[in-house]
Every structure is written in structure tokens, then in C-alpha cells.
Amino acid sequence: MVAPHPYRTCKEKAMRQSIEREMLEVLELFYYATSFQGRRFLCCFGPGAMVSEMLLDLRLLNRARLEVCLLAPGLDPAHLPPGYPVVPVGNPRELEQALKKGLMPLLPSAAGGLMEHAFALAKTFKVSRILWLGQEPGLLCGGKLQSFLDLGELKALVEGEESMNFDREFLGALWRELEHSKQEWVFVEAKSGALFQEVFTHQGCGTLVARSYQKSITQAQVSDLLDVMLLMRPYAKSGVILPVGEEQLAQEIGNYWVYRLGGSIVVTARTRVLGDWVELGKFCSLPRYQGKGRARELVAKIAEEMAAQGAKFLFALTVEPKMGTFFERMGFEQVDRETLPKAWAQGYDFSRPSVAYRLTLQSK
Structure with a gap:
């Protein structure tokens, strides 16, 4: 028998x-596309936004x-x-006919405010999400992009004093519209690929603006496998x-913990029990939902559950300095990797x- 050539x-x-x-990339595309099946989008082109910049994006959605x-x-x-x-x-009848034919309906314009007209059309034509395509990359507050806001957070920004790239009167009107509607709103830059x-x-x-989503923290189920993997x-x-x-x-899915927001998994982490120690690994979160304390809530819940089960230490390793800062703010202390359990060290690539961080758990 001839051995295969090493190069080959x-x-x-x-x-x-x-x-x-x-x-995997195609799987991600299909996954998110199918998750929006049955939901209707309204792409609203704001002042200065050019449809010609979005032709490929729109065709892809179609x-x-x-x-x-x-x-x-x-x-x-x-x-x-x-x-x-x-x-x-x-009218709605013509819209339904166009959609059945695989076409994108162009809705009638009207005099007056574009936002108010968009919401009126969204209600008439049963739209669930309005995509406001404009010249800005999203809503910036103090120069920082706000990826996700619930209505309470939007109202606080409107009533605050930090500088923003949208007029406060416009954002106040948006808050009032969303408060009395079922639609979600997304600020998206009108550029190819957005x-x-x-x-x-x-x-x-x-920036996604929506009502507050119901949240929960649980151990993952087999049905969560694809969400966690992506x-x-x-x-x-x-x-x-x-x-x-x-x-x-699939074998370890029961060791994963997930933070759900409105049914979607936005943060996950895996635990591995090693005697009195528990490793916290595979710590990941969706970029859109970062910066609002959800990762802290997940770690706090895991620490509470592990302490209740008799564990004495929770530890984690990271190659990212910002994650090290995160762990320190959660009460972890930096330790030498050699001080971690031998059962863990046997399979680790040193x-x-x-950098390793350890949290001493408080038993109740």
C-alpha cells in the first residue's frame, strides 16, 4: 500500500x-435569513440616502x-x-400581490414628516421592522455607537445632555412613535454591504431600537446548539x-450557560467542574448587546449556582486584556496558571x- 504524499x-x-x-459562513447566512422569515421589512431612505448604493443589498434580501x-x-x-x-x-392588496411574485413593493410617498409616514405605512402594510437608511452609521452618543437601545434607554438619551448625531426632537418623536406601536427601528448607514x-x-x-426584551439565564439545551456554535x-x-x-x-451542551434576550441567545459561557474548582470558558457575546451588564449577570448567576453546588473557586483564562479587566471588576484576581488544578493543566497548551483569573466563591 502506497502512503499518500505529505504535500498532497x-x-x-x-x-x-x-x-x-x-x-459555516453559508450556514450563518441561512440561519439569520430564515430567522426573519414571516417578518416584513420597510427600508426607508432618509435625506441624502441613495438607493443606487444599496442595489446589491436589496437584491440579496429579495x-x-x-x-x-x-x-x-x-x-x-x-x-x-x-x-x-x-x-x-x-394599497395592501397590490402589496401582497407584489410580494407573492417575488417583487419589492415601492410604497407611496407623502408630504410631511418621513418618519411619521413610515410608521403609518408600517401599520397599514403590517411591517415589523423599519430600517432607516441614512448618512450616519447609527446613533452615536458622546461619539460612541449605540448598538441596541430599549425605549427607556432611548428616552434617557433624549432627556440627557450628551452630544448625539441625531436631533433630539427627531429622537423624541421616534420614542413616542415606538411607544405606541409594535414596530422595531434600526438606524443603518446607506452604503453597500450595510x-x-x-x-x-x-x-x-x-443601532436597533426596540421595546425591552424578556431576559432569562439558563443552562443550554440541545436545541440551542446551532445558536451557541454561531x-x-x-x-x-x-x-x-x-x-x-x-x-x-453536542456532547458538552449541558455545560453551557446562555443569556437569552427576547428568545435570542446573546451571551454564552461553558463551565467545567474540576473538584472544588470550576473553569469558566468559551465566554462569548453578541457585539450588538455588549456594554449593558449582561455578561456580568451571566457570570454572577454561574458563580451563585456553582457555589450552591459546593464549588470553592471559579477560574477563567483569556488572551484579551479587556476581558482581564472585566474579570477583575467582577472580583476575580490574577493568578499564576501553575496554581490551577492539575486535571485542567494536563490538557492545556501552555x-x-x-492570563488566569480566579474568583473565591461564597457559599451560603
């Missing part, structure tokens, strides 16, 4: 890994069979590329965490430039 073996392995990465309506004052469909799937409609990132990736793009994927890709295969994840 390495080349085939690299190709297989490349294909697997591509399949080909994914998402129900997308357009509100673009001054747009003449005749000026779009030949065969582009946009058709003017004037809608794609907002709809088809875990990162999102811009949440961890960019962290593994960048080297922040070590990758976990689907088979291994060439990895990680």
Missing part, C-alpha cells in the same frame, strides 16, 4: 478546512425570499437597472477562544499567551 495530504487538509469555513418594502421619496423605478424587482403599489451585515450576520450593523464562531476564528467542533459541542 497537507494540501487536501487545508482545502477541507477552507471548505468547512465557507460552509433573493433570500425576505419580504422587503421600500419607501424612497423621489425614486423612479424606470431609473433602476432593467429587470430590477421593484414595483410601485398603492443591510447585508444587519440582516445576515451575528454582528448586526447600526455565537462562538467569530471568537474562534480570531483566536480569542479555541475552536469547538459540532460533535464535541504556549498559549493566556
Whole structure:
């Protein structure tokens, strides 16, 4: 039997890994596209926003069979590329017919405020999410992008004094509209790729404004496997965490904890019991929902549960300095990796430039 040539073996392995990465990317696209099935979008083009910048994004949403309506004052469909799937409609019946044909309905414009008109159309045409396409990357407060705001947070910003890139009167009107409607609102920059990132990736793009979502912290179930896998994927890709295969994840899914917001998993972490010690690993969160204390809530819940089960120490390792700061603020102290349990050290790659943190648990 002839052994395979080493070069060929390495080349085939690299190709297989490349294909697997591509399949995961496609899986993510399908996952987020199907999660929006049955929900209707209204793409509202604000002042200065050009439909011509978004043609590829809109076509992609259309080909994914998402129900997308357009509100673009001054747009003449005749000026779009030949065969582009946009058709003017004037009433709900025409809109439903257009959507059944796989077209994007162009809704009628009106004099007066564009935002108010968008909400009126959203109610008439049963739209669940309004995408405000403008010249800004999202809502900036004090120069910092606000990825997600509930209505209470939006109201606080409107009543506050920090500088913002949107007029307070406009944002106040938005808060009042959202308070009396069921729609969600997203500020998205009108540039190629922005809608794609907002709809088809875990990162999102811009600022989502919505009512407060119900939250819960539980141990993961088998049905959460795909959500957890996709949440961890960019962290593994960048080297922040070590990758976990689907088979291994399925075997360990009961050791994962998840923070749900409105039914979606936005933070996850894995626990591994080693005698009196518990390792906290695979700590990942959706970028859109960071900075609001949700990761702290998850760690606090895990620490409480582990202490109740008799554990004395919770420890974590990270290669990211900002995560080290996070752990220290949670009461962890930096320790030498050699002081961690021997059962953990046996399978660890000490060439990895990680820093260890330990939390002494308080038993009740």
C-alpha cells in the first residue's frame, strides 16, 4: 500500500478546512435569513440616502425570499437597472400581490414628516421592522455607537445632555412613535454591504431600537446548539477562544450557560467542574448587546449556582486584556496558571499567551 504524499495530504487538509469555513459562513447566512422569515421589512431612505448604493443589498434580501418594502421619496423605478424587482403599489392588496411574485413593493410617498409616514405605512402594510437608511452609521452618543437601545434607554438619551448625531426632537418623536406601536427601528448607514451585515450576520450593523426584551439565564439545551456554535464562531476564528467542533459541542451542551434576550441567545459561557474548582470558558457575546451588564449577570448567576453546588473557586483564562479587566471588576484576581488544578493543566497548551483569573466563591 502506497502512503499518500505529505504535500498532497497537507494540501487536501487545508482545502477541507477552507471548505468547512465557507460552509459555516453559508450556514450563518441561512440561519439569520430564515430567522426573519414571516417578518416584513420597510427600508426607508432618509435625506441624502441613495438607493443606487444599496442595489446589491436589496437584491440579496429579495433573493433570500425576505419580504422587503421600500419607501424612497423621489425614486423612479424606470431609473433602476432593467429587470430590477421593484414595483410601485398603492394599497395592501397590490402589496401582497407584489410580494407573492417575488417583487419589492415601492410604497407611496407623502408630504410631511418621513418618519411619521413610515410608521403609518408600517401599520397599514403590517411591517415589523423599519430600517432607516441614512448618512450616519447609527446613533452615536458622546461619539460612541449605540448598538441596541430599549425605549427607556432611548428616552434617557433624549432627556440627557450628551452630544448625539441625531436631533433630539427627531429622537423624541421616534420614542413616542415606538411607544405606541409594535414596530422595531434600526438606524443603518446607506452604503453597500450595510443591510447585508444587519440582516445576515451575528454582528448586526447600526443601532436597533426596540421595546425591552424578556431576559432569562439558563443552562443550554440541545436545541440551542446551532445558536451557541454561531455565537462562538467569530471568537474562534480570531483566536480569542479555541475552536469547538459540532460533535464535541453536542456532547458538552449541558455545560453551557446562555443569556437569552427576547428568545435570542446573546451571551454564552461553558463551565467545567474540576473538584472544588470550576473553569469558566468559551465566554462569548453578541457585539450588538455588549456594554449593558449582561455578561456580568451571566457570570454572577454561574458563580451563585456553582457555589450552591459546593464549588470553592471559579477560574477563567483569556488572551484579551479587556476581558482581564472585566474579570477583575467582577472580583476575580490574577493568578499564576501553575496554581490551577492539575486535571485542567494536563490538557492545556501552555504556549498559549493566556492570563488566569480566579474568583473565591461564597457559599451560603
